[in-house]
Amino acid sequence: MEATLTSSGRSFRLDEFEGPLDLLLFLIKKNEINIYDIPIAQITEQYLQYLIYASELDLDEVSEFHAMAATLLLIKSRMLLPVELDMGDDDDDPRQELVERLIEYQKFKKLSELMEDKEREAEWVIERKKLQRPLPFADDDLWEKADVWALLKTFSSLMSNLSKERIIDMYEEVSVNEKITLLAELLENKKECSFTDLVVRHGSVLDIVCAFLAVLEAVKLRMAMIFQNRMFGDIIIRPYTKETYDGAEVG
Amino acid sequence: MELKLDKETALIEAILYLESDPLDEASISRISGLAKEAVDKALENLTARYNAEDSGMELARIGGGIMLSPKKEYWENLKERYGKKNEARLSRAAMETLSIIAYSQPVTRAEVEAIRGVQADNMIRLLLEREMIKEVGKKDVPGKPIQYGTTKDFLKIFRLNSIADLPKLNESEAERFELDGEN
Numbered sequence: 001m002e003a004t005l006t007s008s009g010r011s012f013r014l015d016e017f018e019g020p021l022d023l024l025l026f027l028i029k030k031n032e033i034n035i036y037d038i039p040i041a042q043i044t045e046q047y048l049q050y051l052i053y054a055s056e057l058d059l060d061e062v063s064e065f066h067a068m069a070a071t072l073l074l075i076k077s078r079m080l081l082p083v084e085l086d087m088g089d090d091d092d093d094p095r096q097e098l099v100e101r102l103i104e105y106q107k108f109k110k111l112s113e114l115m116e117d118k119e120r121e122a123e124w125v126i127e128r129k130k131l132q133r134p135l136p137f138a139d140d141d142l143w144e145k146a147d148v149w150a151l152l153k154t155f156s157s158l159m160s161n162l163s164k165e166r167i168i169d170m171y172e173e174v175s176v177n178e179k180i181t182l183l184a185e186l187l188e189n190k191k192e193c194s195f196t197d198l199v200v201r202h203g204s205v206l207d208i209v210c211a212f213l214a215v216l217e218a219v220k221l222r223m224a225m226i227f228q229n230r231m232f233g234d235i236i237i238r239p240y241t242k243e244t245y246d247g248a249e250v251g
Numbered sequence: 252m253e254l255k256l257d258k259e260t261a262l263i264e265a266i267l268y269l270e271s272d273p274l275d276e277a278s279i280s281r282i283s284g285l286a287k288e289a290v291d292k293a294l295e296n297l298t299a300r301y302n303a304e305d306s307g308m309e310l311a312r313i314g315g316g317i318m319l320s321p322k323k324e325y326w327e328n329l330k331e332r333y334g335k336k337n338e339a340r341l342s343r344a345a346m347e348t349l350s351i352i353a354y355s356q357p358v359t360r361a362e363v364e365a366i367r368g369v370q371a372d373n374m375i376r377l378l379l380e381r382e383m384i385k386e387v388g389k390k391d392v393p394g395k396p397i398q399y400g401t402t403k404d405f406l407k408i409f410r411l412n413s414i415a416d417l418p419k420l421n422e423s424e425a426e427r428f429e430l431d432g433e434n
Contacts, residue, residue, distance in 0.1 A: 110424060118409050122410040
């Protein structure tokens with residue numbers, strides 16, 4: 001065999017190849033072979049030598065290389081068969097399928113190189129540095145969807161106005177349901193109301209507590225949504241709408 | 252009648268300035284409140300404006316969307332401060348697998364394996380994880396194998412408008428890789 005493994009002064013390792021086809025293409029190129037007329041005995045010989053060198057590699061990694069070796073040996077043996085058996089069919093070159101696979105693979109190798117160039121070209125992806133702050137908006141509709149925490153703050157500030165000595169009047173007839181009804185009424189008539197609108201008797205602890213619970217309940221039942229225009233500010237209650245709710249979730 | 256649409260062009264320019272991701276024409280039309288024809292004309296105006304040599308920006312078409320982007324010729328000057336190094340370069344094996352999928356999609360794992368001559372499970376899993384490919388259907392053959400195709404992210408990473416813009420082989424190469432090249 002004129003071409004040896006180290007003919008170019010360096011030896012190659014099997015794991016440098018992307019697969020058996022890659023190795024075959026390498027051998028074809030190295031021996032300056034016409035891909036349409038591969039001297040199959042010579043190529044098979046060289047190919048098998050590579051496999052010997054690879055024997056210490058994990059069998060899993062080389063199984064595909066061995067499968068190709070079997071294919072090469074099969075082609076080689078078929079080419080050794082007397083020509084008469086081929087019934088004179090010109091198309092029946094045992095190498096044909098292999099050649100087709102090699103050419104197909106070679107095409108994708110070339111395309112893959114083009115993609116690599118493209119990747120390198122787009123490698124420095126320039127992105128906008130950061131999002132701008134929102135543009136100012138001249139509209140009184142800048143109420144933001146508030147959370148329960150904000151509600152609690154309002155509640156506690158209302159509570160702090162009450163004198164500590166005040167005794168809860170158990171005969172005050174206020175209930176959470178009543179407040180929910182009041183809230184529903186206000187929402188229907190005015191489309192929105194503030195938390196303090198719900199407190200009818202200012203200074204009544206029970207009234208405030210019931211109003212607070214009613215708002216929580218209404219939010220839970222998806223009857224209302226709460227908004228706030230600044231931290232610790234008053235709370236606006238509006239009827240529940242799916243669009244605003246979803247919008248607020250995303251935004 | 253000559254349509255100039257100066258105001259509309261300016262509005263769309265402002266929108267593209269504010270957006271950091273590519274926008275498709277339908278979105279531009281929705282955001283600007285302008286009809287599709289006006290958007291098209293305005294984009295045409297902007298393209299002409301940016302193509303002029305004294306502009307550092309261009310309208311890049313990426314993944315079917317349009318974005319304002321610095322011209323490529325200035326990347327070298329910009330990259331140090333604004334560039335984002337692509338740290339996750341694909342290995343050769345991954346790139347070969349990806350290009351087979353990109354150029355032959357929709358394609359099954361077995362078809363990829365037939366071309367590369369090696370197992371493709373790991374590479375396909377990696378590409379799925381990186382969201383460069385996705386399942387696009389099932390092939391109508393026994394076993395109904397999954398077919399894979401490329402994603403929008405893939406287009407963005409390679410700065411392509413569509414898969415029709417994948418790099419092409421030149422004529423002599425294409426001929427060389429014709430299966431029945433010479434017989």
